[in-house]
Every structure is written in C-alpha cells, then in structure tokens.
Amino acid sequence: MIDVAEVSCRIHGTEILAPATLRIPDGQITALIGPNGAGKSTLLRLIGRIAPLQSGRVSIDGLDLAGTASDRLARQMAFLGQSTALASRLRVGELVAFGRWPHCHGRPGPDDRAAVAAALAEFGLVGLAGRFMDELSGGQAQRAHLAMAAAQDTPWLLLDEPMNNLDLAHARTLMEALARRRAQGGSALVVLHDLNFAAGWADRVVAMKAGRIHAEGTPDEVLTSDILSDLYDTPIEVGRHRGRPLVLHHM
Amino acid sequence: MSPERISPDRTGLRLAVLTLLLLVAVLGWLFQGLAGNRAFILGLRLDRLQALALIGAAVAVATVLFQTVAQNRILTPSIMGFDALYVMVQTLAVAGLGITGYTTLPAGAKFLAEAALMTAMAVMLFGTLLGRGGGGANDIGRTILTGVILGILFRSAASLGARLLDPNAYAVVQAVSFANFGKPAAGLTLWAAAIVVPAIAVALWLGPRLDVLGLGRERAVSLGLGHRRLVVGVLVLVAVLVAASTALVGPVTFFGLIVAGLAQALFPGAPHRVRLCAAMLLACLMLIGGQWLFERGLGQRATLSVVIEFAGGLMFLALLLKGRLR
Numbered sequence: 170m171i172d173v174a175e176v177s178c179r180i181h182g183t184e185i186l187a188p189a190t191l192r193i194p195d196g197q198i199t200a201l202i203g204p205n206g207a208g209k210s211t212l213l214r215l216i217g218r219i220a221p222l223q224s225g226r227v228s229i230d231g232l233d234l235a236g237t238a239s240d241r242l243a244r245q246m247a248f249l250g251q252s253t254a255l256a257s258r259l260r261v262g263e264l265v266a267f268g269r270w271p272h273c274h275g276r277p278g279p280d281d282r283a284a285v286a287a288a289l290a291e292f293g294l295v296g297l298a299g300r301f302m303d304e305l306s307g308g309q310a311q312r313a314h315l316a317m318a319a320a321q322d323t324p325w326l327l328l329d330e331p332m333n334n335l336d337l338a339h340a341r342t343l344m345e346a347l348a349r350r351r352a353q354g355g356s357a358l359v360v361l362h363d364l365n366f367a368a369g370w371a372d373r374v375v376a377m378k379a380g381r382i383h384a385e386g387t388p389d390e391v392l393t394s395d396i397l398s399d400l401y402d403t404p405i406e407v408g409r410h411r412g413r414p415l416v417l418h419h420m
Numbered sequence: 421m422s423p424e425r426i427s428p429d430r431t432g433l434r435l436a437v438l439t440l441l442l443l444v445a446v447l448g449w450l451f452q453g454l455a456g457n458r459a460f461i462l463g464l465r466l467d468r469l470q471a472l473a474l475i476g477a478a479v480a481v482a483t484v485l486f487q488t489v490a491q492n493r494i495l496t497p498s499i500m501g502f503d504a505l506y507v508m509v510q511t512l513a514v515a516g517l518g519i520t521g522y523t524t525l526p527a528g529a530k531f532l533a534e535a536a537l538m539t540a541m542a543v544m545l546f547g548t549l550l551g552r553g554g555g556g557a558n559d560i561g562r563t564i565l566t567g568v569i570l571g572i573l574f575r576s577a578a579s580l581g582a583r584l585l586d587p588n589a590y591a592v593v594q595a596v597s598f599a600n601f602g603k604p605a606a607g608l609t610l611w612a613a614a615i616v617v618p619a620i621a622v623a624l625w626l627g628p629r630l631d632v633l634g635l636g637r638e639r640a641v642s643l644g645l646g647h648r649r650l651v652v653g654v655l656v657l658v659a660v661l662v663a664a665s666t667a668l669v670g671p672v673t674f675f676g677l678i679v680a681g682l683a684q685a686l687f688p689g690a691p692h693r694v695r696l697c698a699a700m701l702l703a704c705l706m707l708i709g710g711q712w713l714f715e716r717g718l719g720q721r722a723t724l725s726v727v728i729e730f731a732g733g734l735m736f737l738a739l740l741l742k743g744r745l746r
C-alpha cells in the first residue's frame with residue numbers, strides 16, 4: 170500500500186498541491202485522472218521521490234520515503250516520467266538493461282539478462298534491441314522506456330501518461346501487461362488521460378483538479394457524468410459497455 | 421551494463437589502434453633526432469612526456485565527466501569558466517602573499533592549496549548550478565551563458581587584482597594565464613601526478629554509476645542512484661583535474677571539447693569506461709604526436725596550442741550551428 174499523508178507542494182510560494190491524504194491499495198491498478206495542470210505529475214513525482222517532499226509523509230509497503238535508502242526504494246517501485254528525453258546515445262537493449270541497476274549495479278547475471286529479455290519481448294522490442302534510441306519513432310521509444318521500467322521488476326509501477334505516442338494496440342498491450350502483473354500481486358499507479366482505459370482496466374480511480382483530490386473510488390463511483398463534467402468543466406456523457414462505464418467525450 | 425553490446429570487438433580494435441598510434445608517437449618523441457648527451461636529452465624529453473600525458477589525461481577525463489553531469493556534449497569545464505577560476509585563485513594567491521611570498525612558496529604545497537581552494541569554489545558554484553532539477557539538459561542556453569559570464573568574471577577579477585596590486589605580479593599571473601604545451605611548469609609533474617592518477621582511477625571506478633547518471637536526474641534517482649552526492653563527487657574530480665592541468669600548462673579552452681567529441685564519435689553509445697579511456701588516448705596522442713610534429717617536424721614555426729584551440733573553436737561553432745546541443 171502507498172500511504173500518502175498530508176503531502177503538499179509549493180513552488181515559488183504558489184501552492185500547486187494542497188495537502189493530500191490518500192491510500193493506494195496494493196494488488197490493484199489505480200488510475201490518476203484530471204485536467205492538465207491538476208497536479209497529477211506533481212503527486213506522482215513526490216511519491217516516486219523524484220521531487221523532494223516538502224511536507225507530509227509517504228510510505229510504500231511500509232517503507233517510509235524519507236527514511237529508506239533510495240537504492241532499496243528502487244527495488245520497490247519503478248517510475249516512468251512524462252518526458253522521456255535522453256541525453257546519452259543508447260541502444261534499446263542497453264536502456265532496458267539499465268532497469269536492472271537496482272538489482273545488479275552494473276554486473277548483470279543470468280536473472281538480469283532474463284528479465285531484460287522478457288521486458289523486451291513484452292513490449293514488442295526484440296527486433297529493435299540493437300537500434301539506437303534516437304533512431305526510433307515516438308511510440309517505439311516510449312515502449313523502450315516502459316520496458317525499462319518493467320525490467321526493474323518492482324512490486325509497484327508509477328507511470329505518468331504511459332500511453333504517450335502509443336498506438337491503440339500497444340496501449341492495450343500495456344494495460345494487459347499491467348493486468349498480468351496485478352494477477353501476480355503487482356500494483357500500479359498510472360496517470361491516464363484516456364478515461365476508457367481507466368474504465369476498462371483500473372480497480373480504483375483518483376481524480377484531481379486544481380491541486381486537490383476531487384474524487385476517489387471505483388471506476389463506477391468516479392466515472393459518472395456528473396463528476397467528470399465537473400472535473401473537466403465540459404459536458405461528458407457516460408454510457409455502459411460490458412458492465413463497465415464507457416466515457417463519451419468526443420462530441 | 422548492457423549484456424549485448426553490438427560490436428565489442430570493434431571497440432577493442434579501435435582502442436588497440438589508438439594505443440598503437442600513441443606508442444608510435446611516444447617512441448618518436450623520445451628517440452627521433454637523439455644526439456649529443458643522449459642520457460641528458462632523453463631525461464628532458466621523458467619529463468616533458470610525463471607532463472603532456474598528465475595534461476592530456478586530465479583534460480580528457482575532466483571534460484567527459486563534466487559533460488555527463490551537465491547532460492550536454494557542448495559544455496566543457498573550460499567553457500564553464502573552471503580554468504578561469506584557477507587563474508583567479510592564482511591571482512588571489514599572488515595578491516595575498518605578495519610576489520616574493522608567492523614565488524618562494526614550495527611548489528607542491530602551493531599547488532595542493534590552490535587545487536583545494538579551487539575545488540571548494542567549483543563545488544559551491546557549479547554544484548548549485550548543475551545539481552538542481554535536471555541539470556543543464558533543462559536549460560542549456562542559460563547554463564552556457566552562466567558559465568561564459570562566470571568565466572569572464574573570473575578572468576576580469578584576476579587581471580584586475582593583478583594590476584591593482586603590483587605590475588610585476590601581473591607578469592607572474594600572465595605567465596599562468598595562457599596555454600603553453602612547450603614549457604610545462606617545472607617541478608609540478610610529480611605533484612600533479614599524485615592528484616591526477618588517483619582522480620582518474622576514481623573516475624574509472626565510478627564508470628557504471630556515471631552511465632546511470634548519464635540517463636538524467638529523473639531516471640538516475642528512480643534507479644536508486646545517490647544523484648546529488650555523485651554530482652558533487654564528480655565536480656570535485658573535475659575541479660581537481662582542471663587545477664592540475666592548468667597548473668602545468670595554463671588554460672586550454674577547446675582541447676577537451678575536441679577529445680570528448682572525437683571519443684563520442686569513434687565510440688558511439690559506449691559506456692563511460694570505454695569513453696574515458698578513448699578520450700585519454702586521443703588527448704595524449706594529439707598532445708604528444710602534435711608536439712613531436714611541431715617541434716621537430718615544423719621546427720617550432722607554429723604553436724600546437726594555437727592550432728588545437730583554433731580547431732577546437734571551429735568544432736565548437738559547428739556543434740552550436742548544427743544544434744547538437746546534447
């Protein structure tokens with residue numbers, strides 16, 4: 170479980186995240202939704218200890234962020250940020266292999282190699298393993314970053330808009346991968362803009378708006394016409410499909 | 421790090437060729453035109469050889485390290501004002517101790533104190549500049565500008581200080597303010613070696629961690645790397661290496677850029693250990709081979725430092741114009 174207690178964030182005196190308290194259960198896929206600028210990435214970066222905690226406490230599976238070695242935390246959660254620019258020139262296989270750093274510190278053993286191979290296969294990258302990252306399409310590069318996070322093989326995955334640049338088939342492959350992990354007890358906290366992926370795959374939905382947690386619950390509870398119209402300040406209809414909400418926001 | 425590097429044989433081959441070329445240059449430098457008092461001349465040449473090798477290795481490693489921290493292939497410690505900082509520290513020493521005090525200081529102790537002072541200042545200045553956020557990658561323009569301005573600031577502070585205090589002191593400072601590969605400072609080689617060799621060993625030992633650092637702050641932190649501590653440690657290494665090379669020959673602005681750029685071009689995507697070794701080999705090859713050619717081939721008609729700086733300046737411009745900011 171990720172336990173977020175009274176976590177807030179100010180930048181240059183402006184509060185961009187009001188004190189938030191939140192429990193994210195493990196063994197589930199939790200979707201974090203909300204309009205641009207709502208504070209989703211901010212919250213995710215605080216939980217992923219990418220941004221330093223200014224106030225409040227976060228613990229992940231009982232490990233307090235402030236009191237646990239970063240190296241230990243890297244075996245508990247993998248974080249993939251919204252921007253995936255790379256300064257170094259790397260091949261796909263090399264990037265994915267870096268996901269094993271918390272386990273092998275640069276000396277990969279058979280387990281590490283197997284994890285890298287599995288991650289490459291999971292995201293359809295076997296044929297691209299030898300290509301340089303800067304010679305890939307946007308979606309191929311995004312898949313390589315996802316594979317790197319997967320290779321880290323952590324109980325938790327923290328993903329910020331992981332569908333960026335992915336075509337619809339690969340977007341679904343990603344959700345299937347998360348569901349496979351969930352079946353083995355894995356957990357994920359995922360920032361999603363496509364609400365139907367949240368409706369179709371998430372166990373819980375957390376909606377944020379203007380630096381606050383706006384609504385929280387199961388997809389059935391949160392993905393309603395009223396809540397979503399209010400959340401995005403635009404009329405949104407919600408139908409149903411195969412017993413789950415179907416969000417109609419395109420017209 | 422990577423289990424399946426595409427062509428490890430090519431990497432090995434290229435490193436071997438570079439090593440061989442360096443060996444030829446070293447032998448040429450030592451034995452070509454050896455006449456008269458052979459033992460004496462050989463001794464002199466050996467001293468110069470050691471100094472050139474130390475400078476080459478120090479500049480190469482400092483540049484590669486700095487570029488990793490800055491997340492950028494166009495910045496070098498010199499462009500960011502590191503060696504201007506060293507010249508300023510020298511000037512402060514001249515100003516503080518007076519010209520007699522300065523020149524009678526034991527060379528080694530003076531050098532160590534300067535290196536320490538420079539390291540402290542560099543870490544203070546560049547630690548805050550680079551350790552924050554994503555480092556230079558977020559705002560390269562501002563980082564370059566800051567460095568250039570800092571460099572100008574240090575240089576003007578240095579010359580101002582020297583002029584104000586004593587006209588003779590100015591000459592002393594001038595002597596350390598320009599690169600001269602032909603006359604490395606005497607008596608410093610051993611002290612410089614005592615600093616440079618361990619610093620390079622540490623850099624090589626850090627190799628895999630540097631590879632992770634090269635992924636950028638966000639990824640390095642999420643992989644559990646002690647990012648902040650590593651950045652400060654690397655900056656200490658850079659400061660120490662620049663202090664050593666500047667003490668030996670004076671500041672060289674673009675030399676590091678050339679060797680780091682060539683190493684990157686010859687070994688694309690190679691891990692840090694390979695790139696560090698390649699950059700060191702290239703740097704030593706250029707300095708020793710170049711000095712050999714210029715002193716005995718061209719009979720001192722041209723100056724190696726000028727040629728290197730000119731070529732490096734062109735390369736810097738080309739990189740800027742091509743927009744290869746990373």
Ligand SMILES: Nc1ncnc2c1ncn2[C@@H]1O[C@H](COP(=O)(O)OP(=O)(O)OP(=O)(O)O)[C@@H](O)[C@H]1O
Pocket residue numbers: 180185203204205206207208209210211212251
């Ligand atoms: N470095 C920063 N300096 C100042 N303000 C910032 C900074 N980073 C984020 N903000 C502000 O904080 C707020 C929340 O940003 P955040 O990135 O968390 O939004 P988000 O919900 O992830 O949005 P998006 O869907 O566009 O990714 C925004 O209003 C943003 O302008």
Ligand SMILES: [Mg+2]
Pocket residue numbers: 209210211251329
């Ligand atoms: Mg965001």
